[in-house]
Amino acid sequence: MAEIVRASEMGFCMGVRRAVQIMEGEAAPERPIASAGEIVHNPHVVEQLERTGVRQLPGPDEVDGDFGAITAARVGAGRIAITAHGVGERVMRSLEHAGLDIVDTTCPVVTRAQRFAQKFVRENWHVLIFGDPGHKEVRGITGWTLDERGRSRVTVVEHAELDHLRAVIDAFPGGFPNKVGVMAQTTHRMEDFARFVANLMQLQREANFEMHVVNTLCHATTGQQAAAAELAHRVDVMVVVGGRKSANTRHLREVCEGEGATTYHVESAHELEGAWFAEAERIGLTAGASTPDRSIDEVEARLRMLTEGR
Ligand code: SF4
Numbered sequence: 001m002a003e004i005v006r007a008s009e010m011g012f013c014m015g016v017r018r019a020v021q022i023m024e025g026e027a028a029p030e031r032p033i034a035s036a037g038e039i040v041h042n043p044h045v046v047e048q049l050e051r052t053g054v055r056q057l058p059g060p061d062e063v064d065g066d067f068g069a070i071t072a073a074r075v076g077a078g079r080i081a082i083t084a085h086g087v088g089e090r091v092m093r094s095l096e097h098a099g100l101d102i103v104d105t106t107c108p109v110v111t112r113a114q115r116f117a118q119k120f121v122r123e124n125w126h127v128l129i130f131g132d133p134g135h136k137e138v139r140g141i142t143g144w145t146l147d148e149r150g151r152s153r154v155t156v157v158e159h160a161e162l163d164h165l166r167a168v169i170d171a172f173p174g175g176f177p178n179k180v181g182v183m184a185q186t187t188h189r190m191e192d193f194a195r196f197v198a199n200l201m202q203l204q205r206e207a208n209f210e211m212h213v214v215n216t217l218c219h220a221t222t223g224q225q226a227a228a229a230e231l232a233h234r235v236d237v238m239v240v241v242g243g244r245k246s247a248n249t250r251h252l253r254e255v256c257e258g259e260g261a262t263t264y265h266v267e268s269a270h271e272l273e274g275a276w277f278a279e280a281e282r283i284g285l286t287a288g289a290s291t292p293d294r295s296i297d298e299v300e301a302r303l304r305m306l307t308e309g310r
Contacts, residue, residue: 002307003282004300005235009227011296013220013289015107016040019084020049022105026081027052035081036091037136039105040290041246043267048292054081079103085136086110088143089118109186110137113216117154118144120181125212127154130196131185135247138185160196162203169207178209186218187248187289189225189255193217220289221248225255228286232261235284237277240265241299242288249288256286268295269302277307 012020019039026033027049034055038046046056057080079101082092086106095102106114120127127145131138133156145154157168169176182200184193197213204211232238238256242249244267256263261284264276277283283303287296 001304001309002277002280004303005231005282005284006296006300007224007227007231007284007286009220009223010285011287011289011291011293013218013224015084015109015218015220016045016290019105019107020045022103023049023054023081024052026079026103027054029053031079033079033081033103035083036087036095037083037085038245039081039083040243041249042243042288042290042292042295044295045290045292082106083136084110086114086140088140089146090143091140106140107186107218109216109218109220110140113137113183113186114141114144116181116183116214116216117141120212121145121147121153125153125179125181126177128180128182128200129154129156129185130160130182130188130193131156132158132247135185137187137247141183141185157196160192160199162199165196165199165203169203176207176209180209180211182211182213183216185247186216187221187251188217189251190217190222221251224248224286224289225252228252228255228284229259231284231286232256232259232263235261235282236280237261238263238284238286239272239299239303240286240288241267241296242291243267246288246290249291252286252288256284266299269298272299272302272306274306277303280307283307 023039032053034057036057039049080095081103082105084105084107117127129138129141138156142154145152147153200211238261240249240253240263253263253265266272285300
C-alpha cells in the first residue's frame with residue numbers, strides 16, 4: 001500500500017466552516033430559507049444543506065437587474081442568505097428594500113476587502129483589484145466601489161505581467177488615475193500578488209500615479225498553499241480534493257504543478273483511477289477551503305483501496 005500523507009493545512013477554512021454553521025443553525029422546516037447562489041463552491045456541501053431545507057436560488061451574478069424584486073416572491077418565508085463570497089452594495093440594498101430577512105454569511109476576510117474598496121473610493125482613490133473579473137467574490141467587492149454619483153471606481157486586472165499592466169494603463173479611458181488603491185482577490189497566490197505589485201511599481205514613474213497597497217489575501221489560503229507546496233516535494237503524486245468551481249482549489253492544483261508534482265484534481269473519491277498511482281510510493285493529499293472533511297476521508301479511503309496489496 002502506498003503511503004498517504006496529508007498536507008499540514010487543508011480543507012474547510014474559517015470562513016466556510018462559519019458559513020455552513022450559520023446555515024445549519026438557520027435551516028428549519030418551519031422557517032424556509034434560500035441562499036443567493038451556492039453557499040460555498042462545493043456540490044457536497046450544497047447537497048447537504050439542501051437536505052436540511054436550504055433552497056438555492058440563482059446568485060446575484062446570474063440574474064440581471066433588481067435581484068431583490070426578482071427574489072422576494074420566490075423566497076417564501078422571506079429569508080435569504082448571502083453566501084460566503086459576499087455581494088455588492090446594490091444587491092444588499094435591493095434585498096433590504098424587498099423586505100427580506102437577510103442572513104449574511106459573508107466571510108469576515110471578504111468583508112474586510114469590501115470595506116477597503118469602499119474606503120478607497122470614499123477617499124478618492126481608484127480601486128485596482130488583482131483578480132478574476134467573473135468571480136463572485138470579486139464582483140461583490142466591485143459592488144462596493146460606487147462613488148456618490150453612482151459611478152464605478154474600480155478596474156479588475158486579471159494578469160500580473162508587466163506588458164499586460166502597461167496595456168491596461170495605456171488603454172485606460174480618459175487617462176490612468178493618479179491615485180490608485182491596490183488589492184487582490186482573497187484567494188490569489190501570494191507570489192502572484194507580489195509580482196503584480198512589483199510590476200505596478202515599475203510602471204509608476206512612466207505612468208505617474210500614486211499607489212496604496214493593502215494585502216487582502218486570506219491567511220487560510222496562503223497557509224494551505226504553502227503546506228501543499230511543501231508536501232508536493234516529498235511525494236510522487238499529489239491529489240487535490242475540491243469543487244471544480246472553487247478558485248482556491250484550482251490554485252492549490254496550480255501550486256502543486258508549479259512545484260513539479262504530478263497532480264490530480266478530483267471532486268469526489270469515485271473519480272480516482274488506479275492507473276494514476278501505479279508507480280507511486282507516497283501520495284500527497286490536500287483539499288480546498290470549501291471541501292468537507294467527509295470528502296477528504298472518502299478520497300483517502302479510496303486511495304488506500306486502490307494501492308492495497310503492493
Ligand atoms: S478561503 Fe479565506 S476568504 Fe475564502 S471563505 Fe475561507 S477564510 Fe474566507
